[in-house]
Amino acid sequence: MNIWFYILKRILLMLPTLFGVIAITFAVIQFVPGGPVEQALIEMKGLNSGGEASGGGASQYRGRQGVDIDRVNEIKALYGFDKPPAERFWQMLKGFLTFDLGKSFYHHSDVWQLVKSKMPVSITIGLWTFFLTYLISVPLGIAKAVREGSRFDSLSSAVVLVGYSIPGFVLGVFLLVVFGGGSFLQWFPLRGLTSDDWATLSLFGKIKDYLWHITLPVLASVAGSFAVMTMLTKNTFLDEIRKQYVLTARAKGLSENKVLYKHVFRNALIPLVTGFPAAFIGAFFAGSLLIETLFSLDGLGLLSYESVIRRDYPVVMGTLYLFTLIGLVVKLLGDLCYVWADPRVQFESLAK
Structure with a gap:
């Protein structure tokens, strides 16, 4: 099946789904x-x-x-x-x-303009959460798979699972109490992404102020996804390491690094690559409401919650339309990434 025909077919299937929602x-x-x-x-x-x-x-x-x-x-x-x-x-x-999402009943502005004004906050938290999760979890998961059963594997698993068991908003409260001027230290600000005098700061001062403000929200957001991605990477690499082709490669005298990074690495990354688009988009919205509310960040999560409470129907329907459309497109990108990562997969099997 031609790739363009497959994409067209998926787009046509998206329309009734979007209409139904x-x-x-x-x-x-x-x-x-x-x-x-x-x-x-x-x-x-x-x-x-x-x-x-x-x-x-x-x-x-x-x-x-x-x-x-x-x-x-x-x-x-x-x-x-x-x-x-x-x-x-x-x-x-x-x-x-035509992406005319209507006008908000309570904000008295176009829903599309309202969404764009709130998006920088969610994008900021989402991007940092996504990149930190992948940049730390994938190497850590590989190291745990290679050293399975060692003291490093046991200790890192304990730390990761403890972090996973703590909800992000609970960790956020803990960080605020300990480091945000609660009962102990006042190292980080309580709210916002920048200080009031941010516009008057130098370039280095702006970067420093920005990183100072996002540290606690990002830490609270990363906790759950960090553990999931680490264990997924470890288990995926373990499954590949135990397969017959790895034993064959070792029997041929290949070094452990060549076996790991030339053979195992490519096959083990397939599940991670296919989930890349969904993880990228999910980082913007998953758990954003509680984190944004806790740290007084005026983003999309807080906007969606307030629109439901206030019965601001244009905002409710407009954001639902955008999020559903994004979700359907991300699902399509995930399937295309799967074919790109593993050429053995054919479009006919995905279309079934």
């Missing part, structure tokens, strides 16, 4: 109580939106009670709820085709 989420939203219209009416009456807006149909009725019907219709028109659901869904789909 958006349609199901849009349908669910129609039945969620305490929407933007109800919250606006409750705020007009001066009530506590936290206690009234989430109580279902009764709170919705009390929210509208005593408000002029013309005013209710104005608020519906403001948020676009004066139109039938089918018409609103169709307009949303047409906008998505």
Whole structure:
């Protein structure tokens, strides 16, 4: 099967998947109580939106009670709820085709511009998490596989598994308490990616200030993925080292380094390479909400959470559309990487 035909086929299969995710989420939203219209009416009456807006149909009725019907219709028109659901869904789909994700109800700005403004924070944490995970975990996993059963393997496994058992946000709290000016040391800042006077600093000062701020968030983010990647690398190399072709290469008199890096290394990296796109994208979003909230970082994770709580439907649907589209593209890239890493794999087998 030609590669371009395979890519075209996968893209055509993405469309119904993307449509289904958006349609199901849009349908669910129609039945969620305490929407933007109800919250606006409750705020007009001066009530506590936290206690009234989430109580279902009764709170919705009390929210509208005593408000002029013309005013209710104005608020519906403001948020676009004066139109039938089918018409609103169709307009949303047409906008998505041109990446017009709508306008936020609460931020009063385009969703696409809002996402782009929050993206640098998530990209910063994601890139550092991704590169540190691969640059440290892969060499460590290889070293553990080569020295299996040694004291180094046992001690490093204990450290890695302890780090894996501690959730990232718990580690983040610990780091803040110990090193962020809590009860012990004040070596690192509590919040933000840069200081208030960052623009006035020299180039070296900006780099130093930036690294100073991201140290604790990145450490908290790396903990879980670091352990998984290390053990995956070790087990993958062990599986390859025990195969017959390795024994044959050693019997031919090849040095251990040639056996390891010329034969084992290429085959063992296949699972790691195929997971490369997913790990790269996952580093931006996995666990970002808790880390961003803990360290007061205004990124995509915090934006998504706040949009759900506030019933900011354009942001909810817009970010869902982007994340789903990215996920489908990353899945395709993962399959292409698999073929690139192992030419024995054919596109016919991936298409099944």
